[in-house]
Amino acid sequence: MEVLKKDATIGSPSSVFYLLLLPTLILWYIYWRLSRAHLYKLAAKLPGPRGLPIVGHLFDVIGPASSVFKTVIRKSARFEHIAKMWIGPKLVVFIYDPRDVELLLSSHVYIDKASEYKFFKPWLGDGLLISTGQKWRSHRKLIAPTFHLNVLKSFIELFNENSRNVVRKLRAEDGRTFDCHDYMSEATVEILLETAMGVSKETQDKSGFEYAMAVMRMCDILHARHRSIFLRNEFIFTLTRYYKEQGRLLNIIHGLTTKVIRSKKAAFEQGARGSLAHSELKAAALESGAMAGTALPADDQEGSSVAGLSYGQSAGLKDDLDVEDNDIGEKKRLAFLDLMLESAQNGAVITDTEIKEQVDTIMFEGHDTTAAGSSFFLSLMGIHQDIQDRVIAELDGIFGDSQRPATFQDTLEMKYLERCLMETLRMFPPVPLIARELQEDLKLASGNYVIPRGATVTVATIKLHRNPKVYTNPNVFDPDNFLPERQANRHYYAFVPFSAGPRSCVGRKYAMLKLKILLSTILRNYRVYSDLSEADFKLQADIILKREEGFRVRLQPRQLVTGRSSKATAQDTTSS
Ligand code: HEM
Numbered sequence: 114m115e116v117l118k119k120d121a122t123i124g125s126p127s128s129v130f131y132l133l134l135l136p137t138l139i140l141w142y143i144y145w146r147l148s149r150a151h152l153y154k155l156a157a158k159l160p161g162p163r164g165l166p167i168v169g170h171l172f173d174v175i176g177p178a179s180s181v182f183k184t185v186i187r188k189s190a191r192f193e194h195i196a197k198m199w200i201g202p203k204l205v206v207f208i209y210d211p212r213d214v215e216l217l218l219s220s221h222v223y224i225d226k227a228s229e230y231k232f233f234k235p236w237l238g239d240g241l242l243i244s245t246g247q248k249w250r251s252h253r254k255l256i257a258p259t260f261h262l263n264v265l266k267s268f269i270e271l272f273n274e275n276s277r278n279v280v281r282k283l284r285a286e287d288g289r290t291f292d293c294h295d296y297m298s299e300a301t302v303e304i305l306l307e308t309a310m311g312v313s314k315e316t317q318d319k320s321g322f323e324y325a326m327a328v329m330r331m332c333d334i335l336h337a338r339h340r341s342i343f344l345r346n347e348f349i350f351t352l353t354r355y356y357k358e359q360g361r362l363l364n365i366i367h368g369l370t371t372k373v374i375r376s377k378k379a380a381f382e383q384g385a386r387g388s389l390a391h392s393e394l395k396a397a398a399l400e401s402g403a404m405a406g407t408a409l410p411a412d413d414q415e416g417s418s419v420a421g422l423s424y425g426q427s428a429g430l431k432d433d434l435d436v437e438d439n440d441i442g443e444k445k446r447l448a449f450l451d452l453m454l455e456s457a458q459n460g461a462v463i464t465d466t467e468i469k470e471q472v473d474t475i476m477f478e479g480h481d482t483t484a485a486g487s488s489f490f491l492s493l494m495g496i497h498q499d500i501q502d503r504v505i506a507e508l509d510g511i512f513g514d515s516q517r518p519a520t521f522q523d524t525l526e527m528k529y530l531e532r533c534l535m536e537t538l539r540m541f542p543p544v545p546l547i548a549r550e551l552q553e554d555l556k557l558a559s560g561n562y563v564i565p566r567g568a569t570v571t572v573a574t575i576k577l578h579r580n581p582k583v584y585t586n587p588n589v590f591d592p593d594n595f596l597p598e599r600q601a602n603r604h605y606y607a608f609v610p611f612s613a614g615p616r617s618c619v620g621r622k623y624a625m626l627k628l629k630i631l632l633s634t635i636l637r638n639y640r641v642y643s644d645l646s647e648a649d650f651k652l653q654a655d656i657i658l659k660r661e662e663g664f665r666v667r668l669q670p671r672q673l674v675t676g677r678s679s680k681a682t683a684q685d686t687t688s689s
Pocket residue numbers: 241242243253309474475478479480482483486542543544546547548609610611612615616617618619620621623624
């Protein structure tokens with residue numbers, strides 16, 4: 114009887130299951146290792162710091178954002194061209210030699226985003242930042258021309274008006290130390306609403322500030338997911354407080370973008386085209402008996418490549434934002450959301466859901482990056498008083514003591530300010546890492562290395578931009594790094610704050626023009642001070658590069674801005 118009982122236990126379904134489990138796991142593991150043989154073989158030839166068995170460098174990328182950043186920089190320091198790291202089973206290769214960066218970014222093959230971007234999905238859907246294949250291609254073709262220079266020139270009045278608004282708001286901080294990032298965030302959201310989205314910020318009942326704060330917190334959550342093995346798992350994530358908070362934040366974020374589309378659609382159906390905020394400005398100027406004043410001077414330069422304006426990339430690099438004016442049809446000279454709605458109306462080019470995804474993408478990419486860039490710029494001006502003297506002297510030379518708004522021509526003359534802006538983006542690139550997942554092997558130029566398909570390749574812009582072989586004193590803030598003769602002697606891909614090639618930033622020209630007007634308006638009105646130095650910055654290589662301690666500066670007024678700018682604008686400009 115005893116024997117029979119034993120036999121029955123051995124033959125029960127659960128015992129068969131346990132008996133087969135181990136060999137199945139072993140077979141699966143062998144299959145998995147064999148299917149990755151190519152990856153392991155090529156990875157073994159790549160240099161990189163030594164990691165732990167099985168987990169590799171997993172523990173280095175867990176923990177607070179600022180320490181992860183420091184650890185990765187420290188561990189990769191002695192590797193001249195590339196550094197490989199295993200994050201558990203995932204092969205990540207950091208590249209920072211301009212020749213290798215060119216191979217990756219200029220290619221039409223290596224355009225798929227790394228799997229880390231999938232955490233953006235509930236927020237950005239299949240928007241331009243993360244989509245791939247035919248969808249990305251056709252939407253990129255549609256969207257890129259909406260950031261053409263001729264469209265951007267029509268935003269200059271709104272860039273000015275919003276910049277003067279910031280100056281007025283900053284009065285509340287006179288003489289106090291405060292975090293300028295809050296102001297930059299709110300301003301960049303409002304500018305986007307009025308320009309690319311073409312709605313009036315006055316019609317939004319919630320301020321851009323709430324949206325900006327929600328975006329910032331969402332980035333914290335996404336970054337926490339990148340740094341935690343548990344939060345990466347969809348199921349475990351849904352059990353955490355982060356998931357609940359994400360839901361609440363997405364309500365705020367999507368709430369704003371849904372409202373933007375709704376109000377723009379309503380205006381569109383009534384035949385209104387162009388920015389509603391622009392029409393309001395014009396109406397206010399007409400009411401005051403003068404024409405609004407930043408019309409382009411008659412001799413203004415046409416076309417998209419303007420001598421003297423680099424638009425944030427090395428001279429000589431070109432992308433689809435650099436197509437000449439005559440290549441752009443009349444219809445395509447519409448601002449972003451106008452074109453989206455028109456395209457949806459005229460055919461099946463883009464659906465309502467897709468419009469929503471693109472609006473969310475542009476709102477995110479367009480504001481957080483420029484808020485970080487402008488905050489770093491102000492921090493650096495505060496630290497380098499001698500450099501700020503030169504920027505102010507240049508602005509005084511252009512504007513004298515006039516309060517007139519900046520014209521496009523003025524922005525061309527802000528050559529030193531532009532160099533300071535580029536140097537800011539070199540030392541503190543708002544997008545510190547650009548990651549792609551390889552579908553094909555990538556043979557590098559810096560050495561006899563091949564990065565295997567299946568690996569994640571990360572352009573560490575922050576390391577690339579501080580390559581001592583390219584920049585003599587890479588850790589010194591020196592705007593002369595962007596003197597034309599120094600630029601001419603440098604590899605094009607040694608400076609890519611906006612990425613480059615087919616997946617470069619579509620907002621590059623928009624960002625540079627807006628930042629020049631915003632920052633020049635602030636420095637025409639205030640002098641910036643800081644009690645810190647760059648060595649005190651606690652860099653947080655989040656999705657967007659930030660300072661953990663905030664961007665603390667102090668302002669002293671240089672001159673007063675009076676009245677509503679639309680009226681001041683008109684009078685000032687007509688009398689100048
Ligand atoms: C200082 C400001 C900015 C910086 C440094 C910056 C940087 C970048 C970088 C590095 C990328 C490539 C990201 C990647 O491949 O992972 C990118 C992509 C993108 N950026 Fe920007 N950006 C800025 C401003 C803007 C603005 C103002 C907009 C829109 C108004 C914008 C819209 C986009 C979009 C839609 C993409 C995705 C393009 C694609 O994949 O085809 N960005 N940006």
